[in-house]
Amino acid sequence: MxxxxxxxxxxxxxxxxxxxxxxxxxxxxxxxxxxxxxxxxxxxxxxxxxxxxxxxxxxxxxxxxxxxxxxxxxxxxxxxxxxxxxxxxxxxxxxxxxxxxxxxxxxxxxxxxxxxxxxxxxxxxxxxxxxxTTDAKFYKWTQWLFLKLFAKGLAYRKMAPVNWCPSCQTVLANEQVIDGRCERCDSEVTHRDLTQWFFKITEYADRLLAGHKKLDWPSKTISMQKNWIGRSDGCEIVFTEVSTGQDIPVFTTRADTVFGVTYIVLAPEHPLVHRITASSNIKAVRDYIEKARKQSEIERTSTVKEKTGVPTGAYAQNPINGENIPIWIADYVLLGYGTGAVMAVPGHDQRDFEFAKKFNLPVREVIIPAGGKSPDMLEAAYADEGIMVNSGDYSGLSSTDGQKKIAEHLKSIGRGEARVNYRLRDWLISRQRYWGVPIPIIRCHRCGEIAVPDDQLPILLPETTDFKPAGDGRSPLAKIPEFVNADCPKCGGPAERETETMDTFVDSTWYHLRFLDPDYENGPFNxxxxxxxxxxxxxxxxxxxxxxxxxxxxxxxxxxxxxxxxxxxxxxxxxxxxxxxxxxxxxxxxxxxxxxxxxxxIKIYGSDTFRAYLMFMGDYEEGGDWDDTGINGIHRFLGRVWRLIEPNCPDLAEKKFPLFIKDELEDADKELYIQLNRTIKKVREDLDAQKYNTAIASIMELVNSLYKNIEAGNQSPIFYHSIGDLILLLAPITPHLSEELYHIAGFEGSIFDAQYPDYDKDAIVGDNITMVIQINGKLRASIEVKPGIGQDEFEKIAFDYEGVRKYISGKSIIKKIFIKDRLLNIVVR
RNA sequence: GCGAGAGUGGCGGAAUUGGCAGACGCGCCGGACUUAGGAUCCGGUCCCUCACGGGGUGGGGGUUCGAGUCCCCCCUUUCGCACCA
Missing domain, CATH: 3.40.50.620 (HUPs)
Incomplete structure (x- = not known):
C-alpha cells in the first residue's frame, strides 16, 4: 500500500x-x-x-x-x-x-x-x-444450561482416553483436533486417560442427522456433519474366546461375510487383551502394545504405512459356523470405534486382506459378484456386495438378504443383532484452564456430584494472579482454596467445587438467544x-x-x-x-x-471503499487471495459517483418525477430509462443471490452512461430520476456515501428508511434487439430488429444482407436453425 | 486413496444455463485538459496477421447446426474425509 x-x-x-x-x-x-x-x-x-x-x-x-x-x-x-x-x-x-x-x-x-x-x-x-460471554450475567446462564443437561443425565463425568494438548495444557474435544493437532496452537496432540466432563451429544446423533433435511445450508457443510456423525448400519456379532469363554463382540457392516472370517483383531488397548493372551505370547504382545502407545495419533492413523500386528495365541469361536480362529492385535483397529475389535474377512475387506497377506493368514472367498466372474483373490479383496458362497445354508443369498438373515439368527441364539454404530463421540467439555466458565458442580464425599442450586448462580470465576496452567492436568482454580472449599448443597458437609472450566464452544451454543434481551434476569433468554x-x-x-x-x-x-x-x-x-x-x-x-x-x-480509502472492494473482488462464497491493487479502482468509482451527484443534484428531492411511459420518451432518454430499469432488476436479483460483484459492475455501467448523458448535454428528468435511484441502489453497498448524497439531494431522514427502487417491467425490453446470423455456426452478421420477429420475416432480412449473401451464394442450404430473438444459423454446403 | 468444487486475457473476474467468449474493474497504451499529473475526462487493449482472414475458455476425444457450458479419458488445483470394520 x-x-x-x-x-x-x-x-x-x-x-x-x-x-x-x-x-x-x-x-x-x-x-x-x-x-x-x-x-x-x-x-x-x-x-x-x-x-x-x-x-x-x-x-x-x-x-x-x-x-x-x-x-x-x-x-x-x-x-x-x-x-x-x-x-x-x-x-x-x-x-x-x-x-x-x-x-x-x-x-x-x-x-x-x-x-x-x-x-x-x-x-x-x-x-x-x-x-x-465473559460477562457474569451471561455465563450465569451458561452454567444454568450445564445444570439442565446435568439434571437430565446429559452432562456426566467419565474416565476416558482423551486428547491432551501439551502446549495448551488441557484436554480437547475430538472436534478440536485437526489431523492429530491442536486446532488452536497446532501442537501435536497426545493421549491421556483422564476423568472428564462430557455432554451426551451421541444421544442426539440421529436427530442431528434427521434435522439436516430441514436446513437450507451449504451442502458441503451438511455432508461434513454427516461424515462426522458417521452413522453406520451393521451388526454386532459376539465371538467367544475359547479357553476363557470370554465374549468378544465385534461390529461389522458385512455380516454376510461371516463365513469368510479367518481371524479376529483386537485394538492393542482392548481390555481383554491381557486376559486372553497365551503365556508364550505375552512378551511379544506387551512389546507391541508399548510400541503402539508411543506412536502419535498421526503415525497411528496413517493409511500409507504397512500393517503391523502380533498374534495373542488365543482363539475365538465363530458363533455362526463354530469355527475356531486365531486372535491377533493390530493398531489398524481402533479402540474408540465400534467394539474395538473386528472380525477379519481378508477376502472381502482390503485392510484385512493386506494384513492377511503380510502374516500368511488364510483368505476365503464367500461373496461373488452377482452374475459376474469371481475376481482373483490373490490380487485384492472383493469388497462390493454380491452373492454369498461357501456359506452353508446361506449360500446363494444376496449380501443384503444375508445380512438380514444372519442378524436374525444371531439374535435368536443370543450372539448378536443388528446394530447402528456412530463415529460421533460424546462432546468433551471440561478444560483445565482458568479463562472459562466454571462448571457449577460440588463434589461431596458423601453425596457425590451435586448440582449448584440455581439461586447460587453464577459461580464467579475467582480473581487470581496465578492463572497459569499447572501442567499436572489440574485446573488453576484447584490452587485457590477459597474457591475450592464449599458446603455440600445437599448435606451441608464440607465439599469441594469442580475446578474445571467449560469449553468455549458451550458459550456459543445459545448466544443467539441471549442477544434478544442481554439483561434478562429470569432466565437465559426472554x-x-x-x-x-x-x-x-x-x-x-x-x-x-x-x-x-x-x-x-x-x-x-x-x-x-x-x-x-x-x-x-x-x-x-x-x-x-x-x-x-x-x-x-x-x-x-x-x-x-x-x-x-x-x-x-479504512484510514486511506474509507470504510465504504473497503466494503465495496471486498464485494467486488469476486464470488462471495469463494473468497480469494487478498490483493489491494484493485482497490483504487473502486475508490475512483465512488469518486465518480460523488462528482456526478454532489454538484448536480441539490433539490433533487423537490423534483416531482412523472410516471414515465417508455414509448413517450425521446431516444436518449428511452435508452437511459431502459438501462436504469435493467440495472435495478439486475442489482435486486444479484444482491439477493449474494452476487455482489456483478451487482456493482452493473451499477458502474449505469454511472458510465450517466456521464455520457452529461457529456451529451442530456440532463432531462429521466437523468435526475436515474440519479435518485442510483443513490438508493448504492445504499447497501456504500452506506455512508449514499446517506450523504441522499441528504445533499435534499431528502430527509435516513436513506435506510427509504424503499429500494423497483423496476418498471415494461421498460426492461428495448425497441430493438440484436440478432445474430451464423453460417455453419460461425458468426457472420448481427442485425438490429424488433423483438419477437418471426422466422420468415427475419430470413427475408438476413438473406438480403450483403454480409450474409457472400457466404451463401453458390452453396446449397441444408438447414436453418432459428432461435427467437437470438439467432439464425444457416448450414450450407 | 475416496468424495465434492474449480481451471476463461498480463491480473481479479463476467457470460440470461447449449446460442455474439472476455461484461465490470485493475494494469498497460494513446489522446484531451494542464506549470505539473501520481488528479480528472475520452478512447484503445484475447492471440497471430500490414491486411484479407484465422485461432482461442487446462490437455485429448465425443455429442450437436452450434460447446466455456453436456458426455468420456487425462493433467493441475482448492476443500473435505482418510485403516470407521
Missing part, C-alpha cells in the same frame, strides 16, 4: 464519522423487538477476541452481510443485527500469559479495540444488545421475545465451524426444544458461509505472518 500515490476521491473522512454518529444518535439500528412482523434476524458469528484484532476475514463476513441486510431492510424487513464477543478461551488466555496481563484485562482491552474496529465498518449493529424472533433468519460465518459450533449449537437447541424452553428445533435454518480471504495463497494466521488488518485501508 503506497498512500502517497492515493488521491482522496471524496471527503469520506468527514462523511463516515458523521453518519455513524447520526445513526447512533437517532437509534436507526435499534430494532424494536416487540414487533415481529417481517422480522429478519440476521446473525453473523460473533467475534472471538483472542488477542488478534479484527482482520479482513471478519470484515468480509460482517461488512458484506451487513450490506445484504441493509438491502433487505430497504425492501421492508425489520432487521435485527446484533454483535458480541466470544471472549473466553485458550487464545485469549495464551495471549494474556504471553504478555503477563491478566486475561480479564487483556480481554477487556481487546474488546475495546475491536469494538472500535467494528464501529468503523458502519454496520447496522444494534449496540444496545451487545453481549460478552421467552416472549424468543417466540417472536427465533429462529435466526440468516446465519453467516466461516465453514470451519461445520462440525464444532454449528453442530454443538444444533444439539443444545434440540435439548432446549425437548425440554420446552424453545419452540423450534433448528436454531439456524438458513446458513451461508463467507469465502476465505487468503494472503499470498495461504490462510491468514499469525504463524504465517500474513494477517492483513483492515484499519490502514
Amino acid at each position: 503506497q498512500d502517497s500515490r492515493i488521491h482522496r476521491q471524496y471527503p469520506f473522512d468527514e462523511i463516515e464519522p458523521k453518519w455513524q454518529r447520526y445513526w447512533e444518535e437517532n437509534k436507526i439500528y435499534q430494532t424494536d423487538l416487540s414487533k415481529s412482523g417481517n422480522k429478519l434476524y440476521c446473525l453473523m458469528m460473533f467475534i472471538y477476541p483472542s488477542g488478534d484484532k479484527m482482520h479482513i476475514g471478519h470484515w468480509y463476513n460482517y461488512g458484506i452481510t451487513d450490506s445484504w441486510a441493509r438491502f433487505k431492510r430497504m425492501l421492508g424487513y425489520n432487521v435485527f443485527e446484533p454483535m458480541g464477543y466470544d471472549a473466553f478461551g485458550l487464545p485469549a488466555e495464551n495471549y494474556a500469559l504471553k504478555f503477563g496481563v491478566h486475561p480479564a484485562i487483556s480481554t477487556q482491552n481487546n474488546i475495546d479495540y475491536i469494538r472500535n474496529q467494528l464501529r468503523g465498518i458502519g454496520a447496522m449493529f444494534d449496540w444496545s444488545k451487545e453481549i460478552s 421467552p416472549s421475545l424468543a417466540k417472536k424472533w427465533m429462529p435466526v433468519d440468516r446465519y453467516v460465518g466461516g465453514s470451519e465451524h461445520a462440525v464444532t459450533h454449528l453442530m454443538f449449537a444444533r444439539f443444545i437447541n434440540m435439548f432446549l426444544y425437548d425440554n420446552g424452553y424453545v419452540n423450534f428445533e433448528e436454531p439456524y435454518p438458513i446458513l451461508r458461509h463467507q469465502g476465505i480471504i487468503t494472503h499470498h495463497g495461504a490462510k491468514m494466521s499469525k504463524s504465517h505472518g500474513n494477517v492483513v488488518i483492515p484499519d490502514d485501508y
Whole structure:
C-alpha cells in the first residue's frame, strides 16, 4: 500500500464519522423487538477476541452481510443485527500469559479495540444488545444450561482416553483436533486417560442427522456433519474366546461375510487383551502394545504405512459356523470405534486382506459378484456386495438378504443383532484452564456430584494472579482454596467445587438467544421475545465451524426444544458461509505472518471503499487471495459517483418525477430509462443471490452512461430520476456515501428508511434487439430488429444482407436453425 | 486413496444455463485538459496477421447446426474425509 500515490476521491473522512454518529444518535439500528412482523434476524458469528484484532476475514463476513441486510431492510424487513464477543478461551488466555496481563484485562482491552474496529465498518449493529460471554450475567446462564443437561443425565463425568494438548495444557474435544493437532496452537496432540466432563451429544446423533433435511445450508457443510456423525448400519456379532469363554463382540457392516472370517483383531488397548493372551505370547504382545502407545495419533492413523500386528495365541469361536480362529492385535483397529475389535474377512475387506497377506493368514472367498466372474483373490479383496458362497445354508443369498438373515439368527441364539454404530463421540467439555466458565458442580464425599442450586448462580470465576496452567492436568482454580472449599448443597458437609472450566464452544451454543434481551434476569433468554424472533433468519460465518459450533449449537437447541424452553428445533435454518480471504495463497494466521488488518485501508480509502472492494473482488462464497491493487479502482468509482451527484443534484428531492411511459420518451432518454430499469432488476436479483460483484459492475455501467448523458448535454428528468435511484441502489453497498448524497439531494431522514427502487417491467425490453446470423455456426452478421420477429420475416432480412449473401451464394442450404430473438444459423454446403 | 468444487486475457473476474467468449474493474497504451499529473475526462487493449482472414475458455476425444457450458479419458488445483470394520 503506497498512500502517497492515493488521491482522496471524496471527503469520506468527514462523511463516515458523521453518519455513524447520526445513526447512533437517532437509534436507526435499534430494532424494536416487540414487533415481529417481517422480522429478519440476521446473525453473523460473533467475534472471538483472542488477542488478534479484527482482520479482513471478519470484515468480509460482517461488512458484506451487513450490506445484504441493509438491502433487505430497504425492501421492508425489520432487521435485527446484533454483535458480541466470544471472549473466553485458550487464545485469549495464551495471549494474556504471553504478555503477563491478566486475561480479564487483556480481554477487556481487546474488546475495546475491536469494538472500535467494528464501529468503523458502519454496520447496522444494534449496540444496545451487545453481549460478552465473559460477562457474569451471561455465563450465569451458561452454567444454568450445564445444570439442565446435568439434571437430565446429559452432562456426566467419565474416565476416558482423551486428547491432551501439551502446549495448551488441557484436554480437547475430538472436534478440536485437526489431523492429530491442536486446532488452536497446532501442537501435536497426545493421549491421556483422564476423568472428564462430557455432554451426551451421541444421544442426539440421529436427530442431528434427521434435522439436516430441514436446513437450507451449504451442502458441503451438511455432508461434513454427516461424515462426522458417521452413522453406520451393521451388526454386532459376539465371538467367544475359547479357553476363557470370554465374549468378544465385534461390529461389522458385512455380516454376510461371516463365513469368510479367518481371524479376529483386537485394538492393542482392548481390555481383554491381557486376559486372553497365551503365556508364550505375552512378551511379544506387551512389546507391541508399548510400541503402539508411543506412536502419535498421526503415525497411528496413517493409511500409507504397512500393517503391523502380533498374534495373542488365543482363539475365538465363530458363533455362526463354530469355527475356531486365531486372535491377533493390530493398531489398524481402533479402540474408540465400534467394539474395538473386528472380525477379519481378508477376502472381502482390503485392510484385512493386506494384513492377511503380510502374516500368511488364510483368505476365503464367500461373496461373488452377482452374475459376474469371481475376481482373483490373490490380487485384492472383493469388497462390493454380491452373492454369498461357501456359506452353508446361506449360500446363494444376496449380501443384503444375508445380512438380514444372519442378524436374525444371531439374535435368536443370543450372539448378536443388528446394530447402528456412530463415529460421533460424546462432546468433551471440561478444560483445565482458568479463562472459562466454571462448571457449577460440588463434589461431596458423601453425596457425590451435586448440582449448584440455581439461586447460587453464577459461580464467579475467582480473581487470581496465578492463572497459569499447572501442567499436572489440574485446573488453576484447584490452587485457590477459597474457591475450592464449599458446603455440600445437599448435606451441608464440607465439599469441594469442580475446578474445571467449560469449553468455549458451550458459550456459543445459545448466544443467539441471549442477544434478544442481554439483561434478562429470569432466565437465559426472554421467552416472549424468543417466540417472536427465533429462529435466526440468516446465519453467516466461516465453514470451519461445520462440525464444532454449528453442530454443538444444533444439539443444545434440540435439548432446549425437548425440554420446552424453545419452540423450534433448528436454531439456524438458513446458513451461508463467507469465502476465505487468503494472503499470498495461504490462510491468514499469525504463524504465517500474513494477517492483513483492515484499519490502514479504512484510514486511506474509507470504510465504504473497503466494503465495496471486498464485494467486488469476486464470488462471495469463494473468497480469494487478498490483493489491494484493485482497490483504487473502486475508490475512483465512488469518486465518480460523488462528482456526478454532489454538484448536480441539490433539490433533487423537490423534483416531482412523472410516471414515465417508455414509448413517450425521446431516444436518449428511452435508452437511459431502459438501462436504469435493467440495472435495478439486475442489482435486486444479484444482491439477493449474494452476487455482489456483478451487482456493482452493473451499477458502474449505469454511472458510465450517466456521464455520457452529461457529456451529451442530456440532463432531462429521466437523468435526475436515474440519479435518485442510483443513490438508493448504492445504499447497501456504500452506506455512508449514499446517506450523504441522499441528504445533499435534499431528502430527509435516513436513506435506510427509504424503499429500494423497483423496476418498471415494461421498460426492461428495448425497441430493438440484436440478432445474430451464423453460417455453419460461425458468426457472420448481427442485425438490429424488433423483438419477437418471426422466422420468415427475419430470413427475408438476413438473406438480403450483403454480409450474409457472400457466404451463401453458390452453396446449397441444408438447414436453418432459428432461435427467437437470438439467432439464425444457416448450414450450407 | 475416496468424495465434492474449480481451471476463461498480463491480473481479479463476467457470460440470461447449449446460442455474439472476455461484461465490470485493475494494469498497460494513446489522446484531451494542464506549470505539473501520481488528479480528472475520452478512447484503445484475447492471440497471430500490414491486411484479407484465422485461432482461442487446462490437455485429448465425443455429442450437436452450434460447446466455456453436456458426455468420456487425462493433467493441475482448492476443500473435505482418510485403516470407521
